[in-house]
Amino acid sequence: xxxxxxxxENVSVxxxxxxxxxxxxxxxxxxxxxxxxxxxxxxxxxxxxxILGLIHPSKGEIKVFGHNPFREGEYIRKIVGxxxxxxRISDVIPMxxxxxxxxxxxxKKKPPRIPSKTDIQSALQALKVVDMVxxxxxxxxxxxxxERQRVLIARAMVRKPKYLILDEPFxxxxxxxxxxxxxxxxxxxxxxxxxMLIVVHDLxxxxxxxxxxxxxxxxxxxxxxxRDVLKKETIKEAYGAEVxxxxxxxxxxxxxxxxxxxx
Amino acid sequence: xDITSIFMNQFFLRALAGLILTAIASxxxxxxxxxxxxxxxxxxxxxxxxGGAALGVFINGLLGLGIDPFFTAIASGVVFGMLAGxxxxxxxxxxxxxxxxxxxxxxxxxxVLFLGxxxxxxxPKVWGYLLGDILLLTLNDIIxxxxxxxxxxxxxxxxxxxxxxxxxxxxxxxALGYNVSFYHYLSIFISSLAIVVATKAVGSIMIYAVMIxxxxxxxxxxxxxxxxxxxxFVIVLVTGIVGLLISFYVNVAPSGVIGILIxxxxxxxxxxxx
Ligand SMILES: Nc1ncnc2c1ncn2[C@@H]1O[C@H](COP(=O)(O)OP(=O)(O)OP(=O)(O)O)[C@@H](O)[C@H]1O
Ligand SMILES: [Mg+2]
Numbered sequence: 342x343x344x345x346x347x348x349x350e351n352v353s354v355x356x357x358x359x360x361x362x363x364x365x366x367x368x369x370x371x372x373x374x375x376x377x378x379x380x381x382x383x384x385x386x387x388x389x390x391x392i393l394g395l396i397h398p399s400k401g402e403i404k405v406f407g408h409n410p411f412r413e414g415e416y417i418r419k420i421v422g423x424x425x426x427x428x429r430i431s432d433v434i435p436m437x438x439x440x441x442x443x444x445x446x447x448x449k450k451k452p453p454r455i456p457s458k459t460d461i462q463s464a465l466q467a468l469k470v471v472d473m474v475x476x477x478x479x480x481x482x483x484x485x486x487x488e489r490q491r492v493l494i495a496r497a498m499v500r501k502p503k504y505l506i507l508d509e510p511f512x513x514x515x516x517x518x519x520x521x522x523x524x525x526x527x528x529x530x531x532x533x534x535x536x537m538l539i540v541v542h543d544l545x546x547x548x549x550x551x552x553x554x555x556x557x558x559x560x561x562x563x564x565x566x567x568r569d570v571l572k573k574e575t576i577k578e579a580y581g582a583e584v585x586x587x588x589x590x591x592x593x594x595x596x597x598x599x600x601x602x603x604x
Numbered sequence: 605x606d607i608t609s610i611f612m613n614q615f616f617l618r619a620l621a622g623l624i625l626t627a628i629a630s631x632x633x634x635x636x637x638x639x640x641x642x643x644x645x646x647x648x649x650x651x652x653x654x655g656g657a658a659l660g661v662f663i664n665g666l667l668g669l670g671i672d673p674f675f676t677a678i679a680s681g682v683v684f685g686m687l688a689g690x691x692x693x694x695x696x697x698x699x700x701x702x703x704x705x706x707x708x709x710x711x712x713x714x715x716v717l718f719l720g721x722x723x724x725x726x727x728p729k730v731w732g733y734l735l736g737d738i739l740l741l742t743l744n745d746i747i748x749x750x751x752x753x754x755x756x757x758x759x760x761x762x763x764x765x766x767x768x769x770x771x772x773x774x775x776x777x778x779a780l781g782y783n784v785s786f787y788h789y790l791s792i793f794i795s796s797l798a799i800v801v802a803t804k805a806v807g808s809i810m811i812y813a814v815m816i817x818x819x820x821x822x823x824x825x826x827x828x829x830x831x832x833x834x835x836x837f838v839i840v841l842v843t844g845i846v847g848l849l850i851s852f853y854v855n856v857a858p859s860g861v862i863g864i865l866i867x868x869x870x871x872x873x874x875x876x877x878x
Contacts, residue, residue, distance in 0.1 A: 429774075
């Protein structure tokens with residue numbers, strides 16, 4: 342088993358007897374740009390949370406770069422940055438951008454977690470990657486969806502992880518900001534050599550940076566290069582026969598309406 | 605009565621001490637509670653304290669013991685607070701609200717039950733938790749109040765960051781590796797403690813005005829958590845002293861006056877802001 346992979350073997354997840362993920366086996370390469378797609382309720386978030394050790398599979402084994410996500414949770418969280426899907430950022434509490442990013446690094450300190458000069462430097466450095474340094478004093482709830490995602494990416498990046506997992510980072514983000522976010526993620530991938538695992542609904546804007554696509558619907562429907570995965574049959578298999586498909590340059594895209602629910 | 609003799613009056617001095625302690629409780633846990641969106645916890649814990657006090661008096665009568673009902677009030681407030689906290693541990697405000705509602709129903713029922721079972725001459729011992737007896741605080745009460753409030757402040761200052769983090773973004777904090785359920789229960793624990801002691805001073809009817817409205821006003825006025833905390837302290841203290849003085853000149857219950865003053869301040873501000 343190579344050390345640079347996320348190794349997933351026969352993993353099943355059940356909630357109250359319902360099978361959410363069924364016998365998943367695959368290897369995700371730590372240096373690749375991987376995208377996960379699949380219909381609502383396909384288990385994409387569940388899949389990610391299992392990798393992070395936030396959910397306990399009922400069966401199977403997961404090794405993240407050679408480490409067990411449960412027994413070595415602290416280590417996993419250090420080397421894997423994570424931007425969750427539903428972030429309910431409260432607008433009651435005033436918290437500025439710099440503080441939000443510091444949250445990512447102060448976790449390794451003991452309370453009362455006073456940030457040192459180096460901590461602040463690291464936070465500013467992470468903000469620089471997403472071009473948000475000038476926003477450091479701004480309040481997080483006053484930012485646009487795209488700006489907020491950039492801050493959350495900075496927070497996930499502040500401990501310099503070697504891998505980054507993002508769960509639908511483009512929800513509530515306009516098209517232009519989405520394009521910017523994708524460029525930042527690509528830059529982080531190339532310049533900082535950070536592997537990426539991103540759940541998306543709309544593949545088109547990101548497709549040119551993607552190494553592998555995982556098409557998930559409770560099980561692995563297809564996993565491989567975009568050309569191998571994005572075929573009419575596989576898409577219909579995952580999304581159902583009614584799904585509209587757009588074919589462009591021999592690659593098929595599922596055409597999905599606004600599939601995002603808000604919780 | 606002239607003003608100097610009021611300030612020398614021992615009832616006034618003890619009330620002032622109770623007021624300062626209540627102001628500190630409002631500034632610390634009040635701010636946490638408001639930012640977590642769990643304002644009904646105050647009402648819930650306050651009523652649990654009332655029930656706890658009634659239970660204490662009942663047990664004393666039954667077994668011929670001399671337990672201070674303040675202690676059974678504290679225990680009951682904390683237990684019911686934690687119970688609500690358990691239901692709302694996922695951080696979902698809707699679930700927390702539902703859990704608080706259920707615990708409140710249980711604690712209210714217990715309060716009513718035991719109030720009906722204790723002899724009528726003992727009822728006034730419990731009454732204070734409903735209407736507040738800031739002018740009747742004993743030295744013993746002040747000591748217990750101080751111990752609780754000082755411990756609360758220490759925990760608040762030490763874990764302030766974590767409390768802010770779970771209030772702002774519980775899921776994100778958990779994903780980053782913070783022990784969110786520990787901080788969740790810790791915040792509920794100190795909140796419950798502080799609510800009970802504040803209930804002793806101002807009563808469960810007024811607790812909402814004193815614990816919740818000042819932090820709400822403060823968070824409207826200032827943007828920093830710690831500044832909001834200080835502002836709440838000042839609001840409770842100033843309206844409290846004014847309320848006490850008024851109650852010395854006019855024969856009215858101080859906690860009623862304080863509640864009206866604070867509510868008036870809020871309405872004034874809300875009105876000004878449109
Ligand atoms: N904690 C939980 N308890 C019970 N069921 C759950 C839980 N979390 C998820 N589920 C169920 O598991 C299924 C998969 O959920 P999951 O969130 O992983 O899907 P998803 O692919 O991320 O969907 P979406 O595109 O809407 O984000 C859903 O049917 C959901 O209702
Ligand atoms: Mg999801």
